[in-house]
Amino acid sequence: xxxxxxxxxxxxxxxxxxxxxxxxxxxxxxxxxxxxxxxxxxxxxxxxxxxxxxxxxxxxxxxxxxxxxxxxxxxxxxxxxxxxxxxxxxxxxxxxxxxxxxxxxxxxxxxxxxxxxxxxxxxxxxxxxxxxxxxxxxxxxxxxxxxxxxxxxxxxxxxxxxxxxxxxxxxxxxxxxxxxxxxxxxxxxxxxxxxxxxxxxxxxxxxxxxxxxxxxxxxxxxxxxxxxxxxxxxxxxxxxxxxxxxxxxxxxxxxxxxxxxxxxxxxxxxxxxxxxxxxxxxxxx
Numbered sequence: 001x002x003x004x005x006x007x008x009x010x011x012x013x014x015x016x017x018x019x020x021x022x023x024x025x026x027x028x029x030x031x032x033x034x035x036x037x038x039x040x041x042x043x044x045x046x047x048x049x050x051x052x053x054x055x056x057x058x059x060x061x062x063x064x065x066x067x068x069x070x071x072x073x074x075x076x077x078x079x080x081x082x083x084x085x086x087x088x089x090x091x092x093x094x095x096x097x098x099x100x101x102x103x104x105x106x107x108x109x110x111x112x113x114x115x116x117x118x119x120x121x122x123x124x125x126x127x128x129x130x131x132x133x134x135x136x137x138x139x140x141x142x143x144x145x146x147x148x149x150x151x152x153x154x155x156x157x158x159x160x161x162x163x164x165x166x167x168x169x170x171x172x173x174x175x176x177x178x179x180x181x182x183x184x185x186x187x188x189x190x191x192x193x194x195x196x197x198x199x200x201x202x203x204x205x206x207x208x209x210x211x212x213x214x215x216x217x218x219x220x221x222x223x224x225x226x227x228x229x230x231x232x233x234x235x236x237x238x239x240x241x242x243x244x245x246x247x248x249x250x251x252x253x254x255x256x257x258x259x260x261x262x263x264x265x266x267x268x269x270x271x272x273x274x275x276x277x278x279x280x281x282x283x284x285x
Contacts, residue, residue, distance in 0.1 A: 001105060002077035003029035004133025007036060010054040011046065011134070012162050017067055018060045026060040033058065036134055069095050073158070075127055077105040080230045085109060086117045093118035101151055103127040107227070108178050108234040111144035111171045121146035125155050128175060129164075131223070139164045144171050173238030174231060182231050185223075186247055188216035192267075192283070193249040199267045199283045217267040218277065221260030229254050 006018045006029065020026050037051040046054075061067055068074065074092055078084050085104060092102050102124050104114055115124035126142025139159040143152055152168065159166035169176050188202050197205070203215020220228050229251065235244035253259075253266065258280070260266030268277040 001129060001131055001133055003032045004036075004131065005075055005077055005105065005129055006058055007033045007054075007134050008129075008162050008164075010057040011037070011050065014057065016058045017071060018058055019062070019064060019068065020060075021062060023060075023062055026062070030055075030058065030060065036132075040134070064091055065095065068092070069097060071096065071100060073101045073103060075103045075105055080107060080109065080227050082109050082113070085114055089114050089124070090117050093120060099123075101125065101155065103155065105129055108174045108182075108231040110173070110238075111142045111147070115144045115146060122148040123151050125151055126171070126175070127155060127159070128177065130177070137163075137165045138177075139166045140175050140177055141166045141168045142171055142175055143168065173235050178231050179235065182228060182235060183244065185216045185220045185228055186232055186244075186250065189220070189247040189250050192217065193247050198285055199279045221266035221268055221270065223260070224262050225250060225258065225260045225266050226254050 002018065002020070006016045010016045010033075018026060018029060020029070034055060037046065037054060040046045041048055041051050059067075074096060076085060076088050076092070078088055085106060089102060089104075096102065098120065100123065102118065102120070104111065104124075104126050105128060106114070106126060107128055111124060111126045112121075115121035118124055121144060124144055125147050126140065126144070128140035128142060130136035130138045139162075141152065141155055141159060156166045156168065167176070173179065174182060188206070191197060191202055192199060199217050203217050206212045206215045214222070229246050232244055232246040232250075236242075236246070257263055258265050261270040264270050264272075265280050267280055267283060269280055270277070
């Protein structure tokens with residue numbers, strides 16, 4: 001999601017430094033941003049001049065060093081792994097200027113725990129963008145236990161300046177979006193696992209019966225089955241409630257490397273460049 005976050009900040013006039021440990025990842029991100037902005041130009045939502053100006057505002061680096069130290073806001077968008085995020089925030093705290101706000105795009109991990117590894121817990125906050133970031137309007141703004149009113153107000157205002165609708169929520173496992181969404185996705189996987197209905201049938205019921213734009217199994221593929229599993233584990237550990245226990249089918253699929261769109265196969269087969277979806281062989285009747 002990092003490229004989508006960089007895309008939106010640059011589009012709305014902010015200078016962006018995009019950092020990753022691998023140059024290949026940065027090159028791929030820039031290519032994706034360019035392609036998505038070109039699509040916006042084709043649709044008439046932005047001009048060619050806006051696109052070129054936005055792309056000119058984005059710089060890249062593989063160094064977590066002096067360039068980051070000048071930033072006013074850092075938004076972390078690493079994989080949904082607590083230890084990785086804690087390590088990143090320890091490092092950011094050591095190099096960023098004292099007044100800098102440190103934000104996490106985490107979808108479920110405690111902002112209070114992340115803030116606890118820094119010396120500035122009052123300046124640590126959650127900015128949970130929705131995917132795809134350039135399209136989706138919502139930003140969950142998550143207050144940690146020590147997040148200051150001033151920092152929260154600044155992030156709410158900044159989110160609005162990106163054309164987003166920020167919603168302030170408190171720091172509980174899964175926040176609002178995933179506390180509600182992930183149990184629904186898990187229940188859809190359980191429904192498949194128990195043989196109540198097939199992949200397409202489950203998704204069709206939810207799309208046509210509940211007016212969801214995408215069925216829960218297709219959505220799980222889009223999010224990433226590994227991400228869904230990680231969030232369910234956070235919910236299960238955080239609340240100690242067995243209702244959040246991930247379905248064994250989800251666990252087995254992630255173990256087998258069937259992660260959804262990112263791996264090419266989940267509940268559906270995903271072909272790069274094609275919008276056509278076919279049910280994966282394991283679920284074909």
